[in-house]
Amino acid sequence: MRKLLVALALLVPALALAQRQYIDVGSPDFRPLALAVTNFPAGPGAQADAIDVQQTFRDDLALTGFFDLLDPRSFLADASEGTSASSIRFTRWTDVGAEGLVKAVVKREGALVTGELHLYDVRAGREVLYRVYKERTARALAHRFADDVLQFYTREPGIFRTRIAAIRKGKGSWDLVLMDVDGKGAEVLRRENTITLLPAWRPDGGEILVTSYRSGKPEIWGFRVPDGTARPVISLGDLASGAVYSPDGRSIAFTASVDGNSDVYVSSADGTGIRRLTSDPATDTSPTWSPDGRRIAFISSRSGNPHVYVMNADGTDQRRLTFKGNYNQTPRWSPRGDQIAFTARDERKVFDVFLVSPETGKIARVTQDQGRTNEEPSWAPNGRLLVLVSDRGGRPQLVVANPAGDRQRVITADAAGVASPTWGPAAP
């Protein structure tokens, strides 16, 4: 009898388990974290700096799409509340919906702007981050703060001290411009009076490769950062263009047209040791390296229309990756390796930015119904944001977007228009 009971006791849960059905729930909606940023108190003579730091800091965090910055009007500043966790009434911050709370103090020390940053976990009711910095400008201080807060939550290096390079076309002039990730702090690295296209950073940030018509035909030139000194890198056949450094900075992949056939080539960083990787009679162009440097994605029209292809870095195992659309171009492999961003023309003849998984070939859309042309995507070094060109406001301007496309911001307002952005490497 006892044996029977034991057997029954064992059998009943097993039977129950056998009958239970399981469902899969995936693709969550990633919800921004609610962050309250109080007004930053200023030391003597630092009022303007404090406002600048706070505004830049807020803009930086908003750009990422990870944070929902609470409207300062939704909470009333309590003058008696200091920066020590014991003086903060966290229940008040919970009531306004804040999950994180940021406080900072900004002061001036001669030519320098100093600041201390405090980040609190509202639910836990304690301070989780404290930093003190001295910087030359309020914006530099704000970018540091933003990098720290981003790093705290994502456990990855921030991107707010990186620079974006782009080409601004004027009347008979091509400017290679550098700007902060919010489009501010822009400067011209070099003004050219011949066609200058397709800039691409060296991974250490010390040089930008461009396609230049300085000697009458497209060639690869390098402009040194930050002084703009130019050096010739590659000249081959009728045309050499679209050069990109490998992730280790030792090789360059580019397109060249020799005897009228456009193919993908590689060379060493000094332009020597040129090798051809593709040989199809159709056009092969626009190489981009995988982050491990072992593969190259490129565009080929060998199927009749331009599509994204992938091959090993030595040119072997060339295979087609995209089968949708009929005009796919400008591939850029994410620094994370899991996506390749590209521009494609859809059935309504508008250009938009898409992502394709190099493993599965699955395509996702980033931009849609936002002007007639959204193109030339380039990844932030953390692979969490893209910069692209959009004509949604008239002239082409730069837009920073998250890969999901649900957070987008126009960051430039240039009368001439800006094109070919390339996101620089992480700050050392």
Added chain:
Amino acid sequence: MTGESALTRGPDRLWPLLLASVALHAGVFAAAFLARPPAVVDLDQKPIVAKLVRLGEKRPEQWLPRRDVPPPEAAPRAPDAVPIPVPGPPAPPAQKTVALPAPKVAPKPTPPRPASATTGGKGSDALSRALDKVRKDDKLASKERWGDPSGVSGGDATDASEGDRYLGLVTQALQASYRLPATISEQERAQLKATVVLTVEADGRVSTFRFEKRSGNAAFDQALERAVRESRLPPPPPELRQRYRTVGVGVNFKV
């Protein structure tokens, strides 16, 4: 009384028949119960993936995908976007460009575009052509929700798959409230997996929630509990009520 019908003498004649019927039924049920194959304990039961395909026209295979939810900002310009400073006159190619003056921070307001009110033969032709084009584009643009002619109106998938209808609705309900903090990094996301078991009452209320397998990431596990609490599951069909109240349903949450 020989002429009496069988019906009028019912009670006497029907009893044996009724008894025989009951015995026969009992025998059949007993046989069916005893002959039942032993319960198969399958611990690796494959999860059912259920999607409700939206009713609609099938989007051509070779077309690029369209988003169901368009990006929120249709065509805004950031109010604080700044112009890039202009350097001096173009320098000769071989020379270095000198450092630039500080950028002008004052944003240039965009002059309002005058409303075009073209009238007249040629102009109105061009206008009507342009309008036709816009209408055509709008027509294409409005077709944002593609589906399948055999789909259902509440469906949310574009491609078809088999699955239990109720579990499909449960999946849909949980999916709607499945939100995670955007700050969970990509590296962490790839690892995140947890299995929970829910028991569901006749009215769709979740009566118990327990982890069969935790992810190990507190923020993720907390978010799952919240997602289930905030979801509204549909009432199970009457014949399955007992099963969902006792055995429950397992949910594999992943990213």
